[in-house]
Amino acid sequence: MKKSVAIIGGGPAGLMAAEHLAGKGHAVTVYDAMPTVGRKFLLAGKSGLNITHAEDYARFVTRYGAANERLRPVLDLMTPEAIRVWATDLGTETFVGSSGRVFPKVMKASPLLRAWLKRLEGTGVSILTRHRWTGFDGDALRFETPDGSKRVIADATLLTLGGASWPKLGSDAAWVPMLEEQGVDITPLRPANCGFDCDFSESFDTRFSGQPVKSVKATSAAGTTQGEFVISRGGIEGSLIYAHSAALRDALDQDGHAELILDLTPGRTADRLATDLARQDRKASFSTRLKKAANLDGVKIALLREATPEANRLDFIELAKRIKALPLAVHRPRPIAEAISTAGGVSLNAIDAHFMLTSYPGTFVAGEMLDWEAPTGGYLLTACFAMGIAAANGVDRWLQASSS
8 A cells, every 4th residue: 555645845855755755656745835836946947947067076065065964975866967867858958058057958947847747747746736734733734725724644744845035936934933843953044145235325326236247256255256246226146146145144143244355357466457557647537547457347446436435545556456355345134035045944953864853753854944055056956856855765764664
């Protein structure tokens, strides 16, 4: 007789777990509060789904910070190359972009998700939408549905409810108090891969909000990376900022202040820049001299002035140093609802090696609701896929042990 598994949450981790559990012969039902599953997955694919990353695997597995050691054997279950093979099997060919990121050739998530759901249906997986989990009721799970309250008893449960980013897509962290009631250790959720407020002046905001700052290097405790970012209303966001967001957020939490050091001219040394600045006509405007000597555009010049109001009074040596290492203070992360992902969640110490809650046997947890984080670039999605498989293996192991 088939064992029943309830998977609560229809994101990548939950769907991947469903695929593997159905393949092991279990009766799997996926419950999701939204009208359709995979909503955040689809949103990520609107600008080209970054499904994984093609960098050297030895480097890839170091991208998970404090969770590196715990996630390494999990990632081995579905490596970046395995994800590309899986996507191909679903009719989605992939390619490696110039940054090493891997995308579907169609640059969309919807064809992949449609094929995936069709395959899940073919394996007998049942997907019930508009089923919002409201907690435990003894040995049963409680759901609110369009037809009223519902109790479900399953042989095992897997929670894959996401974090707290983009709550309108379903990840609203409503599960936090429900698990805390069961004695599960929860690390407070915090924004990850997020923008920051810089408290720019009104004039700067009005003129430059929405403009990109291209070809810069940024340095923080996370290291030095090169790329571009965008001036947002009152702050900064974009891929270059996300690479440093965990370091900046942690510095703000620990010290109350944080700075991102910007090199506005990565292709020039400070000495060369100082020489070029010294050659400029002192009668020319400050902006003209910066454009000619440093090839700075309007937004970079304004950013220099914003971060260093006295910049036009610096001598050319000090000005060159400031252009090469501009300290930009960040004051607070943007709200967690705007973040690409979250840190915090169910403590890794609250689950066993098979992703089962130690305080609630038979209930497993996977995906973003666990306390781990990673930068953008395919690392988040890869880990969610892999954790879905790891948790599915744990569920299968539990069911076999409980029936023997």
